[in-house]
Amino acid sequence: MDQLVIAGKTYSSRLLVGTGKYKDFEQTRLAIEASGAEIVTVAIRRTNIGQDPNQPSLLDAVPPSKYTYLPNTAGCYTADDAIRTLRLARELLDGHDLVKLEVLGDPQSLYPNVVETIKAAEILVKDGFKVMVYTSDDPIVAKQLEDIGCVAVMPLASLIGSGMGILNPWNLQIIIDRLKVPVVVDAGVGTASDAAIAMELGCDAVLMNTAIAGAQNPVLMAGAMKKAVEAGREAFLAGRMAKKMYQASPSSPTGGMIGS
Amino acid sequence: MIEITVNGQARRYDAPLDVSRLLDLLDLTGKRLAVELNGEIVPKSQHATTPLADGDRLEVVVAVGGG
Numbered sequence: 001m002d003q004l005v006i007a008g009k010t011y012s013s014r015l016l017v018g019t020g021k022y023k024d025f026e027q028t029r030l031a032i033e034a035s036g037a038e039i040v041t042v043a044i045r046r047t048n049i050g051q052d053p054n055q056p057s058l059l060d061a062v063p064p065s066k067y068t069y070l071p072n073t074a075g076c077y078t079a080d081d082a083i084r085t086l087r088l089a090r091e092l093l094d095g096h097d098l099v100k101l102e103v104l105g106d107p108q109s110l111y112p113n114v115v116e117t118i119k120a121a122e123i124l125v126k127d128g129f130k131v132m133v134y135t136s137d138d139p140i141v142a143k144q145l146e147d148i149g150c151v152a153v154m155p156l157a158s159l160i161g162s163g164m165g166i167l168n169p170w171n172l173q174i175i176i177d178r179l180k181v182p183v184v185v186d187a188g189v190g191t192a193s194d195a196a197i198a199m200e201l202g203c204d205a206v207l208m209n210t211a212i213a214g215a216q217n218p219v220l221m222a223g224a225m226k227k228a229v230e231a232g233r234e235a236f237l238a239g240r241m242a243k244k245m246y247q248a249s250p251s252s253p254t255g256g257m258i259g260s
Numbered sequence: 261m262i263e264i265t266v267n268g269q270a271r272r273y274d275a276p277l278d279v280s281r282l283l284d285l286l287d288l289t290g291k292r293l294a295v296e297l298n299g300e301i302v303p304k305s306q307h308a309t310t311p312l313a314d315g316d317r318l319e320v321v322v323a324v325g326g327g
Contacts, residue, residue, distance in 0.1 A: 018325075018326060018327030019325040019326060019327075020324075020325040020326040020327045021325070021327070022325065028325060041326060041327055042323040042324065042325065042326055043323070043324050043325065043326025043327075044294075044321050044322075044323060044324075045321060045322065045324045046267040046268070046319065046320065046321055047267070047288065047291070047293055047320050047321060047322045049266065049267060049269070049286050049288075049320075050286075050287075053287050053288070053290075053291060057292075057322070058323055058324055058325050059292055059323065069323065071323065072326055072327070074326050074327060084296070084299070087296075087301050088294040088296055088301065088319070088321050089294070089323075091294040091295075091301045091303060091304070092292065092293060092294035092321065092322070092323060093323075160327070161327075208327075209326075209327030210327065
């Protein structure tokens with residue numbers, strides 16, 4: 001059985017999904033179900049004081065008993081803020097220590113600040129967290145994050161929320177070739193073919209949010225992404241044929257043609 | 261009276277006050293949340309025994325949808 005292993009735990013789905021940007025909790029629930037994802041990212045935010053305590057919450061739509069929560073540090077621009085956020089997340093989730101670290105560099109591009117990311121990763125790993133880390137597609141930084149002890153390294157395909165697809169497959173390939181921990185393409189996937197290409201390159205998994213939530217029909221797109229990730233993974237395992245320029249090789253027999 | 265800051269908002273309460281009582285007054289009891297007091301996590305098991313003083317700064321957070 002081909003399974004994804006992160007920090008010693010096995011998962012059958014290689015698609016990780018975010019829980020943001022949906023129309024409502026019902027759409028969130030349906031889309032995540034259709035995606036087949038087992039790991040879902042969540043954000044940590046101040047509670048709305050004065051809000052009706054009986055209002056539906058994310059925990060009802062996406063119960064932590066059914067999904068593995070991956071609390072993130074979205075919106076954090078310093079190592080300190082990211083560490084604080086994840087300590088709160090660990091307390092909130094009763095000691096759950098699998099987390100997604102992301103430290104952003106600027107609000108226009110949401111490009112990761114790798115210096116702050118490395119700083120935060122070092123402290124969080126020492127503090128016992130199992131860190132899945134969002135980073136740029138720089139192979140040297142990716143290796144450094146693995147050496148620090150991160151349990152998965154998650155390079156961007158393109159900018160967060162851009163849907164631009166895989167802009168630098170060569171860098172991703174170097175990262176995949178050099179790292180031993182799972183490599184998860186995080187950010188930039190726009191449609192099913194992008195996810196399939198990531199998996200065909202040999203990525204261990206793909207993480208996405210906007211590609212599903214931002215589709216015209218998120219639930220349908222969630223199903224498409226599930227199939228794309230599975231198809232891409234199988235194609236990778238199967239080993240694609242070599243690309244050949246000008247070496248025509250027909251699939252049908254060359255002999256036995258009528259009139260010959 | 262003491263004045264404390266909860267999620268960036270100044271609030272006044274009668275002393276004595278502890279974290280559990282504050283959550284109760286904010287209608288947050290029973291909700292899945294985490295509390296930070298002056299930058300330090302207050303574990304759930306210590307909510308009832310952690311007193312609050314004038315000038316304290318609290319963060320009360322929950323899990324929300326995100327990527």
